Amino acid sequence: MTRLQHFGWFCARGFGPQGWGAPALGWNWDWTRPEVYQQASRELEQAGFDLLIIEDSPSLGSPETIDLRVRHAFGGPKLDPLLLAPYLFQATSHLGVVPTVNPAALPPYTAARQFATLHHLSGGRLGVNVVTDTGSARHFGAEPPLGHDGAYDRAEEWVGALRRLWRSWEDGALVADETTGRYADGSRLDAFEHRREHFAFDGPLNAVPFPGAEPAIVSPGGSPRGLRFAGANSDVQLALAPLDRASVEAYRERVRLAAIERGRDADAVRVLFAVRPVITTSSEEADRLVRASAEPDDATLHRIAAQQSSDLETDLTTQDLDRPLDTARFGEHVSHGSLRRLTGEHDLATTPLRVLLTDLAKLGRLGDRTGFVGTADEFADLVEDLAGWGGDGVLLWGDLHPVTLHRTLDDLVPILRRRGLLRTQYAPGGLAENLRAF
Numbered sequence: 001m002t003r004l005q006h007f008g009w010f011c012a013r014g015f016g017p018q019g020w021g022a023p024a025l026g027w028n029w030d031w032t033r034p035e036v037y038q039q040a041s042r043e044l045e046q047a048g049f050d051l052l053i054i055e056d057s058p059s060l061g062s063p064e065t066i067d068l069r070v071r072h073a074f075g076g077p078k079l080d081p082l083l084l085a086p087y088l089f090q091a092t093s094h095l096g097v098v099p100t101v102n103p104a105a106l107p108p109y110t111a112a113r114q115f116a117t118l119h120h121l122s123g124g125r126l127g128v129n130v131v132t133d134t135g136s137a138r139h140f141g142a143e144p145p146l147g148h149d150g151a152y153d154r155a156e157e158w159v160g161a162l163r164r165l166w167r168s169w170e171d172g173a174l175v176a177d178e179t180t181g182r183y184a185d186g187s188r189l190d191a192f193e194h195r196r197e198h199f200a201f202d203g204p205l206n207a208v209p210f211p212g213a214e215p216a217i218v219s220p221g222g223s224p225r226g227l228r229f230a231g232a233n234s235d236v237q238l239a240l241a242p243l244d245r246a247s248v249e250a251y252r253e254r255v256r257l258a259a260i261e262r263g264r265d266a267d268a269v270r271v272l273f274a275v276r277p278v279i280t281t282s283s284e285e286a287d288r289l290v291r292a293s294a295e296p297d298d299a300t301l302h303r304i305a306a307q308q309s310s311d312l313e314t315d316l317t318t319q320d321l322d323r324p325l326d327t328a329r330f331g332e333h334v335s336h337g338s339l340r341r342l343t344g345e346h347d348l349a350t351t352p353l354r355v356l357l358t359d360l361a362k363l364g365r366l367g368d369r370t371g372f373v374g375t376a377d378e379f380a381d382l383v384e385d386l387a388g389w390g391g392d393g394v395l396l397w398g399d400l401h402p403v404t405l406h407r408t409l410d411d412l413v414p415i416l417r418r419r420g421l422l423r424t425q426y427a428p429g430g431l432a433e434n435l436r437a438f
Ligand SMILES: Cc1cc2nc3c(=O)[nH]c(=O)nc-3n(C[C@H](O)[C@H](O)[C@H](O)COP(=O)(O)O)c2cc1C
Pocket: 010, 054, 055, 056, 057, 100, 129, 130, 131, 132, 133, 220, 221, 222, 223, 224, 225, 226, 227, 238, 239, 240, 274
Protein backbone atom coordinates (compact mmCIF):
# COMPACT_ATOMS: atom_id res chain seq x y z
CA MET A 1 0.00 0.00 0.00
CA THR A 2 1.26 3.48 -0.81
CA ARG A 3 2.41 5.70 2.00
CA LEU A 4 2.32 8.73 -0.25
CA GLN A 5 0.37 11.71 1.08
CA HIS A 6 -1.04 14.77 -0.69
CA PHE A 7 0.47 18.13 0.21
CA GLY A 8 -1.20 21.48 -0.25
CA TRP A 9 -0.07 25.03 0.56
CA PHE A 10 -2.66 27.53 1.75
CA CYS A 11 -1.76 31.16 1.05
CA ALA A 12 -3.67 32.23 4.12
CA ARG A 13 -4.03 35.98 3.69
CA GLY A 14 -4.78 35.94 -0.01
CA PHE A 15 -3.35 37.95 -2.89
CA GLY A 16 -2.50 40.97 -0.77
CA PRO A 17 0.35 42.68 1.09
CA GLN A 18 0.78 39.48 3.10
CA GLY A 19 3.65 39.66 5.50
CA TRP A 20 3.28 43.42 5.90
CA GLY A 21 5.73 44.41 8.63
CA ALA A 22 7.61 41.10 8.40
CA PRO A 23 11.35 40.99 7.63
CA ALA A 24 10.82 39.12 4.32
CA LEU A 25 9.53 42.39 2.88
CA GLY A 26 13.14 43.58 2.94
CA TRP A 27 13.61 41.42 -0.15
CA ASN A 28 11.81 44.16 -2.05
CA TRP A 29 9.01 42.14 -3.55
CA ASP A 30 6.12 44.11 -4.92
CA TRP A 31 3.02 42.21 -3.78
CA THR A 32 0.93 43.51 -6.70
CA ARG A 33 3.29 41.92 -9.25
CA PRO A 34 3.27 38.19 -10.11
CA GLU A 35 7.00 37.43 -9.73
CA VAL A 36 7.03 36.62 -6.01
CA TYR A 37 4.09 34.21 -6.36
CA GLN A 38 5.54 32.66 -9.51
CA GLN A 39 8.82 31.97 -7.76
CA ALA A 40 6.99 30.51 -4.77
CA SER A 41 4.85 28.30 -7.04
CA ARG A 42 7.93 26.89 -8.71
CA GLU A 43 9.33 26.01 -5.28
CA LEU A 44 6.10 24.22 -4.34
CA GLU A 45 6.21 22.22 -7.57
CA GLN A 46 9.84 21.32 -7.03
CA ALA A 47 8.84 20.14 -3.57
CA GLY A 48 6.13 17.84 -4.99
CA PHE A 49 3.04 19.65 -3.71
CA ASP A 50 -0.28 18.79 -5.35
CA LEU A 51 -1.91 22.15 -4.99
CA LEU A 52 -1.68 25.78 -3.96
CA ILE A 53 -4.86 27.31 -2.55
CA ILE A 54 -5.18 31.08 -2.43
CA GLU A 55 -7.48 32.47 0.23
CA ASP A 56 -9.82 35.29 -0.68
CA SER A 57 -12.59 37.46 0.57
CA PRO A 58 -13.95 40.00 -1.87
CA SER A 59 -15.01 42.38 0.90
CA LEU A 60 -13.29 44.69 3.37
CA GLY A 61 -16.02 43.98 5.91
CA SER A 62 -18.61 46.22 7.51
CA PRO A 63 -18.39 49.93 6.67
CA GLU A 64 -17.78 50.90 10.35
CA THR A 65 -14.82 48.57 10.74
CA ILE A 66 -12.96 48.87 7.44
CA ASP A 67 -9.99 50.57 9.11
CA LEU A 68 -9.48 47.55 11.39
CA ARG A 69 -9.07 45.38 8.30
CA VAL A 70 -6.68 47.56 6.37
CA ARG A 71 -4.73 49.32 9.15
CA HIS A 72 -2.06 46.59 9.31
CA ALA A 73 -3.19 44.78 6.13
CA PHE A 74 -4.43 41.75 8.10
CA GLY A 75 -7.82 41.65 6.33
CA GLY A 76 -7.17 43.55 3.10
CA PRO A 77 -6.53 44.93 0.59
CA LYS A 78 -6.69 41.85 -1.62
CA LEU A 79 -6.69 41.41 -5.37
CA ASP A 80 -8.62 38.65 -7.12
CA PRO A 81 -6.72 35.32 -6.99
CA LEU A 82 -8.61 33.98 -10.02
CA LEU A 83 -6.76 36.50 -12.16
CA LEU A 84 -3.41 35.62 -10.58
CA ALA A 85 -3.88 31.96 -11.52
CA PRO A 86 -2.76 32.23 -15.21
CA TYR A 87 0.57 33.72 -14.14
CA LEU A 88 1.14 30.80 -11.77
CA PHE A 89 0.17 28.27 -14.41
CA GLN A 90 2.64 29.84 -16.78
CA ALA A 91 5.43 29.53 -14.21
CA THR A 92 4.77 25.82 -13.50
CA SER A 93 3.91 22.56 -15.26
CA HIS A 94 2.24 20.27 -12.70
CA LEU A 95 1.12 22.27 -9.67
CA GLY A 96 -2.64 22.62 -9.17
CA VAL A 97 -3.71 26.21 -8.54
CA VAL A 98 -6.88 26.77 -6.56
CA PRO A 99 -8.23 30.30 -6.23
CA THR A 100 -11.02 30.94 -3.74
CA VAL A 101 -14.38 31.89 -5.20
CA ASN A 102 -17.65 32.84 -3.54
CA PRO A 103 -20.69 31.78 -5.62
CA ALA A 104 -22.35 35.08 -4.66
CA ALA A 105 -19.75 36.94 -6.70
CA LEU A 106 -19.72 35.06 -10.00
CA PRO A 107 -22.85 33.88 -11.84
CA PRO A 108 -22.67 30.24 -12.99
CA TYR A 109 -22.38 30.75 -16.74
CA THR A 110 -19.57 33.29 -16.40
CA ALA A 111 -17.86 31.15 -13.74
CA ALA A 112 -18.13 27.94 -15.82
CA ARG A 113 -16.70 29.65 -18.90
CA GLN A 114 -13.84 31.41 -17.11
CA PHE A 115 -12.89 28.25 -15.21
CA ALA A 116 -13.10 26.18 -18.42
CA THR A 117 -10.76 28.66 -20.10
CA LEU A 118 -8.20 28.49 -17.27
CA HIS A 119 -8.50 24.70 -17.06
CA HIS A 120 -7.74 24.36 -20.78
CA LEU A 121 -4.94 26.89 -20.65
CA SER A 122 -3.28 25.08 -17.74
CA GLY A 123 -3.60 21.51 -18.99
CA GLY A 124 -6.23 20.60 -16.38
CA ARG A 125 -4.64 22.15 -13.30
CA LEU A 126 -7.41 24.43 -12.01
CA GLY A 127 -9.26 23.87 -8.76
CA VAL A 128 -11.81 26.15 -7.09
CA ASN A 129 -12.02 26.70 -3.32
CA VAL A 130 -15.75 27.28 -2.84
CA VAL A 131 -16.57 29.48 0.16
CA THR A 132 -19.89 30.74 1.42
CA ASP A 133 -19.12 33.90 3.38
CA THR A 134 -22.25 36.05 3.41
CA GLY A 135 -20.73 39.26 4.83
CA SER A 136 -19.80 40.46 1.35
CA ALA A 137 -23.39 40.24 0.00
CA ARG A 138 -23.77 44.05 -0.10
CA HIS A 139 -21.20 44.30 -2.89
CA PHE A 140 -23.23 42.14 -5.25
CA GLY A 141 -26.74 43.48 -4.91
CA ALA A 142 -29.28 44.95 -2.55
CA GLU A 143 -30.81 41.63 -1.45
CA PRO A 144 -30.35 40.81 2.25
CA PRO A 145 -27.61 38.20 2.81
CA LEU A 146 -28.56 34.52 2.89
CA GLY A 147 -28.16 32.65 6.16
CA HIS A 148 -25.34 30.16 6.82
CA ASP A 149 -27.13 27.09 5.43
CA GLY A 150 -28.85 29.09 2.68
CA ALA A 151 -25.45 30.14 1.35
CA TYR A 152 -24.44 26.46 1.19
CA ASP A 153 -27.67 25.64 -0.67
CA ARG A 154 -26.81 28.33 -3.20
CA ALA A 155 -23.25 27.00 -3.49
CA GLU A 156 -24.58 23.50 -4.23
CA GLU A 157 -26.86 24.85 -6.94
CA TRP A 158 -23.89 26.79 -8.34
CA VAL A 159 -21.50 23.81 -8.44
CA GLY A 160 -24.24 21.65 -10.00
CA ALA A 161 -24.83 24.35 -12.62
CA LEU A 162 -21.11 24.60 -13.43
CA ARG A 163 -20.87 20.85 -13.91
CA ARG A 164 -23.98 20.73 -16.11
CA LEU A 165 -22.49 23.50 -18.27
CA TRP A 166 -19.13 21.71 -18.52
CA ARG A 167 -21.01 18.55 -19.56
CA SER A 168 -23.28 20.35 -22.01
CA TRP A 169 -21.11 19.03 -24.85
CA GLU A 170 -22.04 15.36 -25.11
CA ASP A 171 -19.57 12.69 -26.21
CA GLY A 172 -19.06 13.08 -29.94
CA ALA A 173 -20.10 16.75 -30.01
CA LEU A 174 -16.56 17.82 -30.77
CA VAL A 175 -15.79 16.31 -34.18
CA ALA A 176 -12.75 18.24 -35.48
CA ASP A 177 -12.65 16.15 -38.68
CA GLU A 178 -10.48 17.85 -41.30
CA THR A 179 -11.65 15.52 -44.07
CA THR A 180 -15.29 16.58 -43.80
CA GLY A 181 -14.50 20.06 -42.50
CA ARG A 182 -16.93 19.60 -39.60
CA TYR A 183 -15.68 21.04 -36.32
CA ALA A 184 -18.60 20.27 -34.02
CA ASP A 185 -22.06 18.66 -34.03
CA GLY A 186 -24.57 21.16 -32.68
CA SER A 187 -27.24 18.48 -32.27
CA ARG A 188 -25.14 17.03 -29.45
CA LEU A 189 -25.02 20.24 -27.43
CA ASP A 190 -27.43 20.50 -24.50
CA ALA A 191 -29.37 23.78 -24.72
CA PHE A 192 -30.88 23.21 -21.27
CA GLU A 193 -32.76 25.80 -19.27
CA HIS A 194 -31.78 26.23 -15.64
CA ARG A 195 -34.54 27.84 -13.53
CA ARG A 196 -33.95 27.17 -9.88
CA GLU A 197 -34.04 29.01 -6.57
CA HIS A 198 -30.86 31.05 -6.91
CA PHE A 199 -29.92 31.13 -10.60
CA ALA A 200 -31.62 31.31 -13.97
CA PHE A 201 -29.69 30.89 -17.23
CA ASP A 202 -29.55 28.74 -20.36
CA GLY A 203 -26.95 26.28 -21.67
CA PRO A 204 -24.97 25.09 -23.52
CA LEU A 205 -21.56 26.46 -22.59
CA ASN A 206 -19.60 28.24 -25.27
CA ALA A 207 -16.42 26.26 -24.68
CA VAL A 208 -15.08 22.82 -25.62
CA PRO A 209 -15.13 19.70 -23.42
CA PHE A 210 -12.13 18.86 -21.24
CA PRO A 211 -9.82 16.09 -22.47
CA GLY A 212 -9.37 14.93 -18.85
CA ALA A 213 -11.05 15.56 -15.51
CA GLU A 214 -13.01 18.71 -14.64
CA PRO A 215 -11.65 21.44 -12.35
CA ALA A 216 -11.33 20.09 -8.80
CA ILE A 217 -13.81 21.37 -6.24
CA VAL A 218 -12.24 22.21 -2.87
CA SER A 219 -14.18 23.16 0.26
CA PRO A 220 -13.17 24.38 3.73
CA GLY A 221 -16.41 24.59 5.77
CA GLY A 222 -16.43 22.27 8.79
CA SER A 223 -20.02 22.72 10.08
CA PRO A 224 -22.53 19.88 9.58
CA ARG A 225 -23.90 21.73 6.53
CA GLY A 226 -20.35 22.40 5.30
CA LEU A 227 -19.46 18.70 5.50
CA ARG A 228 -22.69 17.77 3.71
CA PHE A 229 -21.60 20.16 0.94
CA ALA A 230 -18.20 18.44 0.80
CA GLY A 231 -19.76 14.96 0.71
CA ALA A 232 -21.95 15.97 -2.22
CA ASN A 233 -19.53 18.06 -4.26
CA SER A 234 -15.89 18.15 -3.25
CA ASP A 235 -12.74 16.51 -4.48
CA VAL A 236 -10.79 17.95 -1.54
CA GLN A 237 -11.89 18.99 1.95
CA LEU A 238 -9.63 21.34 3.94
CA ALA A 239 -10.00 20.17 7.50
CA LEU A 240 -9.39 22.35 10.53
CA ALA A 241 -9.52 20.04 13.54
CA PRO A 242 -7.49 19.20 16.64
CA LEU A 243 -4.82 16.81 15.37
CA ASP A 244 -5.31 14.01 17.87
CA ARG A 245 -6.35 10.52 16.82
CA ALA A 246 -9.99 10.69 17.98
CA SER A 247 -10.67 14.08 16.32
CA VAL A 248 -8.97 13.14 13.05
CA GLU A 249 -10.74 9.79 12.80
CA ALA A 250 -14.09 11.39 13.65
CA TYR A 251 -13.62 14.13 11.02
CA ARG A 252 -12.66 11.56 8.38
CA GLU A 253 -15.68 9.45 9.23
CA ARG A 254 -18.05 12.43 8.97
CA VAL A 255 -16.77 13.20 5.46
CA ARG A 256 -17.03 9.53 4.50
CA LEU A 257 -20.66 9.34 5.68
CA ALA A 258 -21.50 12.62 3.92
CA ALA A 259 -20.16 11.20 0.64
CA ILE A 260 -22.08 7.93 1.02
CA GLU A 261 -25.27 9.87 1.84
CA ARG A 262 -25.02 11.56 -1.55
CA GLY A 263 -24.37 8.33 -3.42
CA ARG A 264 -20.63 8.84 -3.83
CA ASP A 265 -17.78 6.52 -2.99
CA ALA A 266 -16.91 6.72 0.72
CA ASP A 267 -13.36 7.82 -0.13
CA ALA A 268 -14.26 10.20 -2.98
CA VAL A 269 -13.15 13.24 -0.98
CA ARG A 270 -9.46 13.74 -0.19
CA VAL A 271 -9.22 15.18 3.34
CA LEU A 272 -6.20 17.41 3.99
CA PHE A 273 -5.63 18.47 7.59
CA ALA A 274 -4.53 22.08 8.04
CA VAL A 275 -1.40 22.72 10.06
CA ARG A 276 1.04 25.59 10.40
CA PRO A 277 4.32 24.12 11.58
CA VAL A 278 7.36 26.07 12.72
CA ILE A 279 10.24 23.85 11.62
CA THR A 280 13.43 24.21 13.66
CA THR A 281 16.89 22.77 13.05
CA SER A 282 17.06 21.13 16.50
CA SER A 283 14.79 20.21 19.39
CA GLU A 284 16.76 22.62 21.59
CA GLU A 285 15.81 25.49 19.28
CA ALA A 286 12.19 24.35 19.38
CA ASP A 287 12.23 24.25 23.20
CA ARG A 288 13.72 27.76 23.28
CA LEU A 289 11.00 29.15 20.97
CA VAL A 290 8.25 27.55 23.00
CA ARG A 291 9.68 28.82 26.32
CA ALA A 292 10.01 32.37 24.96
CA SER A 293 6.46 32.38 23.59
CA ALA A 294 4.98 31.78 27.05
CA GLU A 295 6.07 35.25 28.16
CA PRO A 296 5.19 37.61 25.31
CA ASP A 297 6.12 41.28 25.62
CA ASP A 298 3.50 44.00 25.20
CA ALA A 299 4.56 44.69 21.60
CA THR A 300 3.78 41.06 20.71
CA LEU A 301 0.42 41.26 22.48
CA HIS A 302 -0.44 44.45 20.60
CA ARG A 303 0.38 42.79 17.27
CA ILE A 304 -1.90 39.86 18.14
CA ALA A 305 -4.60 42.31 19.28
CA ALA A 306 -4.38 44.08 15.91
CA GLN A 307 -4.73 40.80 14.02
CA GLN A 308 -7.67 39.74 16.20
CA SER A 309 -9.26 43.18 15.68
CA SER A 310 -9.20 42.56 11.93
CA ASP A 311 -10.65 39.03 12.19
CA LEU A 312 -13.27 40.06 14.75
CA GLU A 313 -14.05 43.44 13.16
CA THR A 314 -13.87 44.80 16.72
CA ASP A 315 -11.11 47.11 17.97
CA LEU A 316 -9.16 45.37 20.73
CA THR A 317 -6.10 47.59 20.38
CA THR A 318 -7.55 50.42 22.48
CA GLN A 319 -8.56 48.10 25.34
CA ASP A 320 -6.74 47.92 28.66
CA LEU A 321 -4.69 44.72 28.55
CA ASP A 322 -5.24 44.10 32.24
CA ARG A 323 -9.03 44.23 32.28
CA PRO A 324 -11.64 41.88 30.78
CA LEU A 325 -13.10 42.94 27.44
CA ASP A 326 -16.37 44.76 27.37
CA THR A 327 -18.42 41.99 25.71
CA ALA A 328 -21.02 44.51 24.53
CA ARG A 329 -18.41 45.60 21.98
CA PHE A 330 -18.95 42.46 19.91
CA GLY A 331 -21.70 43.12 17.43
CA GLU A 332 -23.85 40.64 15.51
CA HIS A 333 -21.37 40.69 12.63
CA VAL A 334 -18.65 38.96 14.64
CA SER A 335 -17.80 35.44 13.49
CA HIS A 336 -18.51 32.91 16.25
CA GLY A 337 -15.54 30.80 15.22
CA SER A 338 -13.18 33.79 15.55
CA LEU A 339 -14.65 34.64 18.94
CA ARG A 340 -14.17 31.04 20.11
CA ARG A 341 -10.54 31.17 18.98
CA LEU A 342 -9.98 34.34 21.06
CA THR A 343 -11.76 33.00 24.14
CA GLY A 344 -10.31 29.49 24.21
CA GLU A 345 -11.10 27.78 27.51
CA HIS A 346 -11.62 31.07 29.33
CA ASP A 347 -14.67 33.04 30.43
CA LEU A 348 -14.75 36.09 28.16
CA ALA A 349 -16.57 38.25 30.70
CA THR A 350 -14.06 37.85 33.53
CA THR A 351 -10.67 37.10 31.91
CA PRO A 352 -8.21 39.98 31.40
CA LEU A 353 -7.39 40.58 27.74
CA ARG A 354 -3.68 39.96 28.49
CA VAL A 355 -4.47 36.35 29.43
CA LEU A 356 -6.47 35.73 26.25
CA LEU A 357 -3.78 37.21 24.01
CA THR A 358 -0.97 35.44 25.88
CA ASP A 359 -2.72 32.14 25.23
CA LEU A 360 -2.84 32.97 21.54
CA ALA A 361 0.87 33.83 21.56
CA LYS A 362 1.85 30.56 23.25
CA LEU A 363 3.47 27.95 21.05
CA GLY A 364 3.65 24.23 21.77
CA ARG A 365 5.96 21.40 20.77
CA LEU A 366 5.32 18.98 17.94
CA GLY A 367 7.18 16.28 19.85
CA ASP A 368 4.62 16.08 22.67
CA ARG A 369 1.71 17.23 20.42
CA THR A 370 1.07 20.38 22.46
CA GLY A 371 1.67 22.49 19.33
CA PHE A 372 3.47 22.73 16.02
CA VAL A 373 7.05 23.81 16.77
CA GLY A 374 9.56 21.08 16.10
CA THR A 375 12.09 19.45 13.84
CA ALA A 376 11.36 18.15 10.36
CA ASP A 377 11.48 14.59 11.72
CA GLU A 378 8.88 15.43 14.36
CA PHE A 379 6.63 16.93 11.69
CA ALA A 380 7.08 13.85 9.50
CA ASP A 381 5.96 11.75 12.51
CA LEU A 382 2.76 13.81 12.65
CA VAL A 383 2.17 13.33 8.91
CA GLU A 384 2.57 9.56 9.38
CA ASP A 385 0.12 9.58 12.28
CA LEU A 386 -2.46 11.55 10.30
CA ALA A 387 -2.10 9.08 7.43
CA GLY A 388 -2.65 6.18 9.83
CA TRP A 389 -5.77 7.83 11.23
CA GLY A 390 -7.40 8.17 7.81
CA GLY A 391 -6.12 11.52 6.51
CA ASP A 392 -5.08 11.89 2.88
CA GLY A 393 -2.47 14.55 3.48
CA VAL A 394 -1.77 17.94 4.98
CA LEU A 395 -2.41 21.54 4.14
CA LEU A 396 0.48 23.74 5.21
CA TRP A 397 -0.53 27.24 6.06
CA GLY A 398 1.37 30.48 5.62
CA ASP A 399 2.17 33.32 3.28
CA LEU A 400 3.41 32.75 -0.25
CA HIS A 401 6.94 34.13 -0.01
CA PRO A 402 9.87 31.99 -1.11
CA VAL A 403 11.50 32.95 2.22
CA THR A 404 8.65 31.35 4.18
CA LEU A 405 8.59 28.31 1.93
CA HIS A 406 12.32 27.71 2.34
CA ARG A 407 12.12 28.14 6.10
CA THR A 408 9.40 25.51 6.25
CA LEU A 409 10.42 23.12 3.50
CA ASP A 410 14.22 23.00 3.19
CA ASP A 411 14.70 20.35 5.88
CA LEU A 412 11.27 18.85 5.55
CA VAL A 413 11.12 17.83 1.89
CA PRO A 414 14.11 15.45 1.93
CA ILE A 415 12.87 13.79 5.12
CA LEU A 416 9.33 13.34 3.79
CA ARG A 417 10.79 11.88 0.58
CA ARG A 418 13.06 9.52 2.50
CA ARG A 419 10.07 8.24 4.42
CA GLY A 420 8.10 7.71 1.20
CA LEU A 421 5.43 10.26 2.18
CA LEU A 422 6.02 12.89 -0.53
CA ARG A 423 5.78 12.29 -4.25
CA THR A 424 8.92 12.48 -6.39
CA GLN A 425 6.99 12.73 -9.65
CA TYR A 426 3.61 13.85 -10.90
CA ALA A 427 1.01 11.69 -12.62
CA PRO A 428 0.20 12.49 -16.24
CA GLY A 429 -2.86 14.73 -16.49
CA GLY A 430 -3.87 17.56 -14.23
CA LEU A 431 -4.84 18.26 -10.65
CA ALA A 432 -7.71 15.77 -10.33
CA GLU A 433 -5.59 12.97 -11.82
CA ASN A 434 -2.82 13.73 -9.31
CA LEU A 435 -5.29 13.77 -6.43
CA ARG A 436 -6.64 10.37 -7.51
CA ALA A 437 -3.23 8.82 -8.20
CA PHE A 438 -3.10 7.54 -4.58
C1 LIG B 1 -8.53 25.92 5.68
C2 LIG B 1 -9.62 26.94 5.54
C3 LIG B 1 -9.60 27.85 4.51
C4 LIG B 1 -10.59 28.82 4.36
N1 LIG B 1 -10.51 29.72 3.35
C5 LIG B 1 -11.44 30.68 3.24
C6 LIG B 1 -11.34 31.69 2.23
O1 LIG B 1 -10.41 31.71 1.43
N2 LIG B 1 -12.31 32.63 2.16
C7 LIG B 1 -13.39 32.65 3.01
O2 LIG B 1 -14.24 33.51 2.89
N3 LIG B 1 -13.50 31.70 3.98
C8 LIG B 1 -12.55 30.74 4.11
N4 LIG B 1 -12.66 29.82 5.10
C9 LIG B 1 -13.85 29.85 5.97
C10 LIG B 1 -14.89 28.88 5.47
O3 LIG B 1 -15.22 29.15 4.12
C11 LIG B 1 -16.16 28.98 6.25
O4 LIG B 1 -16.70 30.28 6.15
C12 LIG B 1 -15.95 28.70 7.69
O5 LIG B 1 -15.18 27.52 7.84
C13 LIG B 1 -17.30 28.58 8.35
O6 LIG B 1 -18.06 27.62 7.66
P1 LIG B 1 -18.64 26.43 8.45
O7 LIG B 1 -19.62 27.06 9.38
O8 LIG B 1 -19.26 25.46 7.48
O9 LIG B 1 -17.45 25.81 9.16
C14 LIG B 1 -11.67 28.86 5.28
C15 LIG B 1 -11.71 27.92 6.32
C16 LIG B 1 -10.70 26.98 6.47
C17 LIG B 1 -10.76 26.00 7.60
